[in-house]
Amino acid sequence: xxxxxxxxxxxxxxxxxxxxxxxxxxxxxxxxxxxxxxxxxxxxxxxxxxxxxxxxxxxxxxxxxxxxxxxxxxxxxxxxxxxxxxxxxxxxxxxxxxxxxxxxxxxxxxxxxxxxxxxxxxxxxxxxxxxxxxxxxxxxxxxxxxxxxxxxx
Numbered sequence: 001x002x003x004x005x006x007x008x009x010x011x012x013x014x015x016x017x018x019x020x021x022x023x024x025x026x027x028x029x030x031x032x033x034x035x036x037x038x039x040x041x042x043x044x045x046x047x048x049x050x051x052x053x054x055x056x057x058x059x060x061x062x063x064x065x066x067x068x069x070x071x072x073x074x075x076x077x078x079x080x081x082x083x084x085x086x087x088x089x090x091x092x093x094x095x096x097x098x099x100x101x102x103x104x105x106x107x108x109x110x111x112x113x114x115x116x117x118x119x120x121x122x123x124x125x126x127x128x129x130x131x132x133x134x135x136x137x138x139x140x141x142x143x144x145x146x147x148x149x150x151x152x153x
Contacts, residue, residue, distance in 0.1 A: 001099045001122075003151065008093040011054050012045055013073015015087045020064060020118075029070055036072045041086065047077030053137075056089060058128040064118050091128050096148040105140040113147060125150040 014036055018028035042048060052075065059069040071089050079088040099117070103109040110131060127150040136144035 001097045003095055003097050006091075006093055006096050006148065009049075009091050010076050010079045010088065011056060011071060011073045011091060012076050012079070012082055012086050012088045013041060013054070013056075013071045014039075014085075015069055015071045017059075017067060017069050019067040025070075032070060032072055042074055044083045044086065045074055045076055046081050049075040049077060050134075052135075053133040054130050055133070056091065056128055056130040058089065058091075060126040063124070063126055089128075091130070094125070094127065095151050095153045097122060097151045099147045099149070100144060101147065102144045103142075105137065105143045105145070109143065110145055110147070117147070117149065122149060123152045125152050 014032060016028045016032045018025045036053075042051060054071075054073055054075060056071045056073075057068050058071065061067045071087060073086070073089075076088075079090060082088040099113065101109055101113045129147070129149045132146045132148070133143075134146075
């Protein structure tokens with residue numbers, strides 16, 4: 001994993017409040033993904049920056065064991081106009097630790113990476129962590145996904 005400074009950026013998408021306790025996230029996040037895939041959010045967004053999909057974890061009530069908000073959406077130029085039914089989020093710039101995972105999305109590739117992250121000794125800031133699903137993630141059986149963790153400098 002490597003640290004890098006990322007400038008702030010804006011994202012608009014759909015959200016759910018969940019937690020990793022009692023299997024809530026295991027139910028809530030796949031449901032959010034299903035809702036995301038069944039709606040054409042990109043077509044509603046003014047100032048769309050790219051078609052890369054962002055899955056963001058933010059508004060933590062503490063650490064990863066506490067409730068947090070997940071937003072799935074797209075980068076946009078700004079948050080001046082947020083379409084009805086969607087949520088906007090400004091990701092603050094700062095130091096992030098980047099991890100790239102490769103493999104089969106359908107077999108828990110990203111979830112398995114998070115299990116390792118939760119058990120690793122990483123100085124996490126718990127401001128906003130996110131996954132980026134770009135062109136390398138289009139083939140779910142041979143995908144590449146970047147995970148960024150907000151860390152203390």
